[in-house]
Structure formats: structure tokens, C-alpha cells
Amino acid sequence: MKKLDRLIMAMLFLPLLNSYCQTEVSREKEALLEVLASGLHDTLKVGPVYRYIKAVRPNNINEAKTYTATLFDLVQQNNYRKGFGIYYLTAADNEIAEYKYDSSLKYAGKAADIFEELKDWQDYLVAVMRVCEINSAYGRNDLVIEIATGALEKTRSQKFIIQKCNIKVRLADAYVSMSKYDEAIKIYQEALEGFGITDYTPGMRLACTEISRLYTKMGLYDQALEYCDKAFNLAKRYETYFDNTKLIMLLDKGTILLNLKRYKQAETTFKEAMKLAYKEEIKLFIRSNLALINYYLGNTDKGRQQAQLVIDRSKIYTASEYWYPETLVFCNYTLGLTYYSKKEMGKAKFFFDNTVSLLKGKSPKTYKDLDILKECKKHLCKIEIFNNETEKSVSLLEEAVRFESEKEKIQNNFNLNNLSSAVDLAQKNVEVKKLNEENIKHKEAIKKEHIKAILLIAALVMTVVLMIVIFKDYKQKIKKSKQLEIRNNIVNRQKEELEKNLLEKNLLIKEVHHRVKNNFQMVISLLNLQVDSENVKDINAFLEEATSRILSMALIHQSLYEEENISKIDFHKFVNELISSMDNAFKSNTHKLIFDIDIPHYMFDIQKAIPLGLILNEMVLNTIKHVHTKQKITVISINLQYEEGIFELSYSDNGIKQIGKSQPKNSFGRELIYLLIDQIKGRVNVSEEQNLCYNITFQNN
Known part of the structure; x- marks a missing residue:
């Protein structure tokens, strides 16, 4: 049937192909001239030249060869390695077009070697394809198998x-x-x-x-x-x-x-x-099949006439390139069957013998060939029995049995190979099944998504069709439905926001109650500690210190409520507000406080922030209480640093202590500072050689 493929291409497809090629050649020629006239590098001109050669080759091999020489010049001048591969592949195609298979094989082999060297696997496969085609034309099937198998193995990991x-x-x-x-x-x-x-x-x-x-x-x-x-x-x-x-x-x-x-x-x-069908050879082939069909349908006379007509007309076509030997086989076989059915044994034997003779030299024989040979031998056996030729009939019957065996052998070999393949496949399936089980859930999920998508698309299509059919009647209803849906979505979102806000407020109220309770307890504890540790003589000073401590705690809560995150505060902001409030509370016309604050924007939770705030409050109070009365300006430095998971809070002042008024080591202020440092699990280093200086280290867990 491959001859038939060539015939059909020549008969029907070539006019269309030539028309397409002319258009393609014109387009590629314009592109080529434009590229050659441009200032592009020569290596960039290789592609357009190659495409033009490919387009012009079917109609003008001489022009294709001329531009192939141009392609070689471009490649050689720039020593363009891939370009050499393209040149050799182009030269091979030119030689094939002129049926020069030896030289084309040489060029295609060089192209394959270059592309393999460059690991340009796509062009390598194209070149190997040419090599296989040429060797196939020479009938070198073993070599084709070797080359093709090797190429597939080399490109196993490639796409x-x-x-x-x-x-x-x-x-x-x-x-x-x-x-x-x-x-x-x-x-x-x-x-x-x-x-x-x-x-x-x-x-x-x-x-x-x-x-x-x-x-x-x-x-x-x-x-x-x-x-x-x-x-x-x-x-x-x-x-x-x-x-x-x-x-x-x-x-x-x-x-x-x-x-x-x-x-x-x-x-x-x-x-x-x-x-x-436009070729007489094909028409004769079709008529030979129709003749056999008419015999099987019971139209024996019509089948015999068609078969005889084909045989008579076939004499002038048997030498044609597109002649099919099957034509005469079917006609002689049909005539043998028709004459046998009419008991004209002499004529039947003649045409059966012709059929056997036509198929005898054919190799390899197909299943249909063997079937026809078997039937011919069976009918010839019956004819010899009719003629009382027992020995000949036995010999013919044995040949019929042999052809039947060969028929069965063809199918048995295939079935055996299929069985072997099935066994191999079963073993592989066992291995694959384990892997597939792991992917079943994923595949089922994908399948469900695909079904959903298909259903969605189907629903959309049906909706569109429905809208087209009843567009005017349902347009207003669809509009109202969309509006209602939008309103419902808005209401639902507002409801969700309200519920969320209500929940946050309830949590906030509970948190506030809890914190107020804790803060009252802390205030009471601070007051009790101060009363127990000191003799309260100056009630105003006592109240000022207590107020300052309470204010420090209040500022922490104010900072918390101003933040979006109510569990942490910005320590930088808090300290600045604390110092500002204390500066306003203890402002004096005779004495001025200057604060040098260097605290980054670190976030502390309330368990760290309150003790740290009270510590700074006590330190500032102690500085104000014990500074020398004649000192007009006091500079207080507060610094916070972080290194390797450890925070270091430094506090110092330049105050000159009043004689006899240095802070006792067991004073309430200092005891409170140490108590608060223990609360945050920190350590303190105090220096009083010249100026008061605290260095507190702690972790923020």
C-alpha cells in the first residue's frame, strides 16, 4: 500500500503542495533578501538562508544548491560549528532530491556527528532520521535498527x-x-x-x-x-x-x-x-475486489464478468509503477470460484493454477495470501478427486493443510508474543500498582476537580443558551437576583465584622478587668511596702512617689490601648512618655532635668514592661531626691542595647550627692528596684564611685 500512498500524493496532493510552496518561497525570499541586506552578523543569516533553501528545493534544485554554497561561505568565514551541521544537513537533502544517496548519506552522517558533539539533540535526531531513510532505501534494515536504537538511547533523557x-x-x-x-x-x-x-x-x-x-x-x-x-x-x-x-x-x-x-x-x-480514483491501475484494483465481493454475495455472473474485464484490460498496465499484483490474484481467484460453482472444472483449475502461480513467488506471504492459497489447493484437490486423480488430490490436500498451519503459525507467534508481553506487563503492573496506590487520592481529587470544571462549563454553556433564548424575559430577574446576592454578601460581611468586633470587645473588656484588678493589687502592695519600710513623715513626698509609680503603670496601659496589638507595647514610645510626664510633674524653677534617651523600638509584653517602667521610675525619683541642692542642671542618661539574646538597660546621672544624703543601701527605692529586677529575672551592676550608674541585663523570653 505504500505505492498507493505515493500515487495519491502525486495525483492529488502535489498541486496543492506546489501552490503552497510558491507562496512559501516568495515569503522566504523576501525575508532572506532583507536579512542579507541588513548589517546583522553572518551567523544570524544562517537561519533565513536555510529556510529559503528548504522552501525552494522542491521546485528549483539549482537555486537551492546555489544558496547552499552561500550558506557554506557564511559558515566557513565565521567558523560557525553549528552552521557546519546545518550546511551538511542541507547538502544531504539536496542530494536526496537528486537521488544521489551515497553522497547524501555522507553529508547526513557528518551533520549527525556535529550535532551530537554540540549536544544539539533536536537537530541530531533530524540528521539521524535522514541517515535511517537513506539506509532504508538501500535495504540495510539491520543498520537502520542499530542507528535508530543508538540514537534513541543517547536521547533517552531528552524531550x-x-x-x-x-x-x-x-x-x-x-x-x-x-x-x-x-x-x-x-x-x-x-x-x-x-x-x-x-x-x-x-x-x-x-x-x-x-x-x-x-x-x-x-x-x-x-x-x-x-x-x-x-x-x-x-x-x-x-x-x-x-x-x-x-x-x-x-x-x-x-x-x-x-x-x-x-x-x-x-x-x-x-x-x-x-x-x-483517477488512475486506471487503482480502478482495476478496486474492480478486482468488487468482483470477489459479488461472488460472495451470490452475483457469480457479475463477478465473473468484472474479473474477466479486469484481466483483459490489465495487460497494458502490469509494467506501471503503480500496478498492484493483488489485482490479478483476486481476478483469477474470483474466476476460479465462479467456474467451480458452475461445475466447469477445467476452467476452474486453470484459474486456480494461475492464482497459485501468482502467489508462489511472493515473499513474505501475508495471512490473506496463505488463506487464498489454502482455498485454491482445497478446490484443486476436489477437482482432482472429480477427475479420479487420487494421488494428486492427496498431495494438494497436504499442501492446503500446510498453508493452514502457516496461517495458524502467524497468529500463534503473535499471540505468543502478546502472552509474553502480557506477563512482562503484569509484572510491571504489580510494581506500578504500588506507586499508583499512593497517587489514587491525588488523582481522584484531580478527577473531581475536572468533573466540577466540566459541570461548571456545561452549566455556563446551558446558562448562556438559556439566556439567549429567553433573554428579554429573564434579563430583569437576573439583574435583581445579582443585586440581591450583592446585598446579601454585604449584609453577611457586615454581620461577620460586627460579630468579630463584638468578640474582640468582650475579650478586651475581660482583659481590662483583669489588668485593673492586678494593677490595684500592685498599687496596694507598693503602698504597703513603702509604709512598712519607711517612717512616713513627709506625707506630700510619700504621695508624690506613689503617684509617680501609679502614673508609670497607667502609661503602660495607655500605650497598650493605643497599639493594635494589645499584648505588647513599644518600649521606646513608652519610656519617652514616662520621662515626659515625670519631667512635668517634678519641674522646678531652680533645677533643670535633661534626659539623654537612646532606646530602639523594641516590643515588650506587659509582664516585662511594668517592672521596667517602675524600675526607671524609681531610678529617676532617687536621682531627684538625692541630687545636690546647688546643682542647677542634672543630666540623666537612659540606654537600651541588645546583643546575642541579652538586653542591657543602662541608667546614670551626673548628680552631685548632698552631704549626708546619699541613698541608703537598704532604702525602699533601692529594695524596690532589686525586687523588680528579680521579677524580670535580671542582673544588676551598681557603680557609685563618682556618679550613680545602673547596668541591668535581662532576657525577653
């Missing part, structure tokens, strides 16, 4: 699916030429799967067609029909080219239906093919 599948098709063709049909079918199916991944329709159609023909040769007609229908449907995807391949598809399908004994369907299919 380029279409190029690799094209190599697989050439590999399968080689196995077909060696009559290794089962191996060929496996590789064609791998190529079909690869073409399917990329949705490359021409490749899928080719693979399905070849698989169908192999199944036909092996007598597996149901499988052959399945793949033939697949190829037919794939060809329909491109309506422009469908008519060009339709005749091939119809002839394949008619042959399969005839072998399946679906004679009416086969007759309809061949008659449809007859309408598309």
Missing part, C-alpha cells in the same frame, strides 16, 4: 518527542521489512503514544495506518479495523488534506471489511473509493 517518534517509525519500518511484525507493532504503538502526547495528528494518523496494515497482514482483522477507523478519524481533523488521504483510508478499510466477510459494507466502501 523532542516528535523527532524521537519519527525515528521510532523508521525503526518499525525496518522491522516490517524483516517480517518482524510483532516488534514493529510494539514500536508503532510507542510512536503513536508519543505523537498523542504532543497531539501531533499527522504522526498519529501514520502510526495508526501502519498498525492497521500490519494487523491485516497477520489476519487480525478486528484490530486492523479498529486502527483503520482511528486513522480515518484523525485524517478528518484537517479537512484541507482529508480528500488527499481519503482514498488510501477507503482502500484499507474496504480490504479489511472484505476479509471480515462484511461484504455489503466492503462493497459500499470500494464504490466510494472508485469515485475518488
Whole structure:
């Protein structure tokens, strides 16, 4: 049938191809002239030159060769390694166009070597494809298998699916030429799967067609029909080219239906093919099949007339390139059957002998060939019995049995290979099953999402169709429905916000109650401690100190409520507000306080912030209480540093202590400072040699 492919391309497709090529050549020529006239680097001109050569080659090989020389000059001047590979590939294609296969093989081999060296695997596969095609033309099938298998192995980790599948098709063709049909079918199916991944329709159609023909040769007609229908449907995807391949598809399908004994369907299919056939050789081939079909349908006279007509007219076409030997086989076989049915044994024997003679030299024989040979031998055996030639009849019967055995052998070999493949597949399935089980849930989830998406799309399509049909009646209702939905969403969002705010307020109120209770308890404890530790003589000073401590705690809560996060406060902001309030509270006309504060924006929780605030409060109070009365300006320095998980709070002043008024070591203020430092699990280092200086270290857990 590959001759038929070439015939159809020459008969139907070439006019369309020539028209397309002329347009393509003009476009590429314009682009090429523009690039050559530009100031682009020579290496950038290689691509346009190559594309123009590829476009012009089918119609003008001389111009293609002229620009191939230009391509070589561009590459050689710049020592462009990949360009050399492109040049050799172009030269190989030129030689193929002139049927110079030896030189084309040399060029294609050089191109493959260069692309392999550069690890340009896509172009490497294209070059290997050329090498396989040329060796296949020489019938070097073993070499094609070796080269194709090696190329596929080298590019195992690469993508380029279409190029690799094209190599697989050439590999399968080689196995077909060696009559290794089962191996060929496996590789064609791998190529079909690869073409399917990329949705490359021409490749899928080719693979399905070849698989169908192999199944036909092996007598597996149901499988052959399945793949033939697949190829037919794939060809329909491109309506422009469908008519060009339709005749091939119809002839394949008619042959399969005839072998399946679906004679009416086969007759309809061949008659449809007859309408598309323009070559007399093809028409004779179709008529030979119709003659056999008419015999099987009981129209023996019509079948005999058609067969005899084909034989009479075929004499001038047997030397044609597109002549099919099957034509005479079917006609002689049909005439043998018709004359046998009419008991004209002499004529029947003549045509059966002709049929056997035509098939005898054919190698390899297909399943259908063996079936016809078997039937011919059976009928010849009966004719010899009719002629009382017992020995000849026995010999013919033995030959019929042998042909039947060969038929069974073809299918048994295939079934055996299938069984072996099934065993291997079962073992692999066991291994794969374990992996698949892990992905089942994920796949099911994806499947559900796909179903949802499909249902959603279907619902949308139905909605759109419904809206188009009853647009005027439902437009207002849809609008109101959308408005109501928007309002409901707004109400729901507002409700959620209100519920959230209410919950936050309730939590805040509870937190406030809890903190107020704790703060009252702390105030009471501070007052009790101060009363127990000192003799309260100056009630005003007592109250001022207590007020200052309470104010420090109040500032912490004020800072908390001003922050979005009510659990932490900005210590920098808090200290500045504390110092500002104390400065205002203890402002004096005779004495001035200056604060030097260096505290970064660290965030502390309330358990750290309150003790630290009270510590600073006590330190400032102690400085004010014990500073010398004649000192007009007192500078207080407060610094906070962080290093390696440790905070260091430094406090110092430049105050000159009044004689006799240095702070006692067991005073309430100092005891309170130490108590608060213990509360935050810190350590303190106090220096009073010249000026008072506290260094407190702690962690913020």
C-alpha cells in the first residue's frame, strides 16, 4: 500500500503542495533578501538562508544548491560549528532530491556527528532520521535498527518527542521489512503514544495506518479495523488534506471489511473509493475486489464478468509503477470460484493454477495470501478427486493443510508474543500498582476537580443558551437576583465584622478587668511596702512617689490601648512618655532635668514592661531626691542595647550627692528596684564611685 500512498500524493496532493510552496518561497525570499541586506552578523543569516533553501528545493534544485554554497561561505568565514551541521544537513537533502544517496548519506552522517558533539539533540535526531531513510532505501534494515536504537538511547533523557517518534517509525519500518511484525507493532504503538502526547495528528494518523496494515497482514482483522477507523478519524481533523488521504483510508478499510466477510459494507466502501480514483491501475484494483465481493454475495455472473474485464484490460498496465499484483490474484481467484460453482472444472483449475502461480513467488506471504492459497489447493484437490486423480488430490490436500498451519503459525507467534508481553506487563503492573496506590487520592481529587470544571462549563454553556433564548424575559430577574446576592454578601460581611468586633470587645473588656484588678493589687502592695519600710513623715513626698509609680503603670496601659496589638507595647514610645510626664510633674524653677534617651523600638509584653517602667521610675525619683541642692542642671542618661539574646538597660546621672544624703543601701527605692529586677529575672551592676550608674541585663523570653 505504500505505492498507493505515493500515487495519491502525486495525483492529488502535489498541486496543492506546489501552490503552497510558491507562496512559501516568495515569503522566504523576501525575508532572506532583507536579512542579507541588513548589517546583522553572518551567523544570524544562517537561519533565513536555510529556510529559503528548504522552501525552494522542491521546485528549483539549482537555486537551492546555489544558496547552499552561500550558506557554506557564511559558515566557513565565521567558523560557525553549528552552521557546519546545518550546511551538511542541507547538502544531504539536496542530494536526496537528486537521488544521489551515497553522497547524501555522507553529508547526513557528518551533520549527525556535529550535532551530537554540540549536544544539539533536536537537530541530531533530524540528521539521524535522514541517515535511517537513506539506509532504508538501500535495504540495510539491520543498520537502520542499530542507528535508530543508538540514537534513541543517547536521547533517552531528552524531550523532542516528535523527532524521537519519527525515528521510532523508521525503526518499525525496518522491522516490517524483516517480517518482524510483532516488534514493529510494539514500536508503532510507542510512536503513536508519543505523537498523542504532543497531539501531533499527522504522526498519529501514520502510526495508526501502519498498525492497521500490519494487523491485516497477520489476519487480525478486528484490530486492523479498529486502527483503520482511528486513522480515518484523525485524517478528518484537517479537512484541507482529508480528500488527499481519503482514498488510501477507503482502500484499507474496504480490504479489511472484505476479509471480515462484511461484504455489503466492503462493497459500499470500494464504490466510494472508485469515485475518488483517477488512475486506471487503482480502478482495476478496486474492480478486482468488487468482483470477489459479488461472488460472495451470490452475483457469480457479475463477478465473473468484472474479473474477466479486469484481466483483459490489465495487460497494458502490469509494467506501471503503480500496478498492484493483488489485482490479478483476486481476478483469477474470483474466476476460479465462479467456474467451480458452475461445475466447469477445467476452467476452474486453470484459474486456480494461475492464482497459485501468482502467489508462489511472493515473499513474505501475508495471512490473506496463505488463506487464498489454502482455498485454491482445497478446490484443486476436489477437482482432482472429480477427475479420479487420487494421488494428486492427496498431495494438494497436504499442501492446503500446510498453508493452514502457516496461517495458524502467524497468529500463534503473535499471540505468543502478546502472552509474553502480557506477563512482562503484569509484572510491571504489580510494581506500578504500588506507586499508583499512593497517587489514587491525588488523582481522584484531580478527577473531581475536572468533573466540577466540566459541570461548571456545561452549566455556563446551558446558562448562556438559556439566556439567549429567553433573554428579554429573564434579563430583569437576573439583574435583581445579582443585586440581591450583592446585598446579601454585604449584609453577611457586615454581620461577620460586627460579630468579630463584638468578640474582640468582650475579650478586651475581660482583659481590662483583669489588668485593673492586678494593677490595684500592685498599687496596694507598693503602698504597703513603702509604709512598712519607711517612717512616713513627709506625707506630700510619700504621695508624690506613689503617684509617680501609679502614673508609670497607667502609661503602660495607655500605650497598650493605643497599639493594635494589645499584648505588647513599644518600649521606646513608652519610656519617652514616662520621662515626659515625670519631667512635668517634678519641674522646678531652680533645677533643670535633661534626659539623654537612646532606646530602639523594641516590643515588650506587659509582664516585662511594668517592672521596667517602675524600675526607671524609681531610678529617676532617687536621682531627684538625692541630687545636690546647688546643682542647677542634672543630666540623666537612659540606654537600651541588645546583643546575642541579652538586653542591657543602662541608667546614670551626673548628680552631685548632698552631704549626708546619699541613698541608703537598704532604702525602699533601692529594695524596690532589686525586687523588680528579680521579677524580670535580671542582673544588676551598681557603680557609685563618682556618679550613680545602673547596668541591668535581662532576657525577653
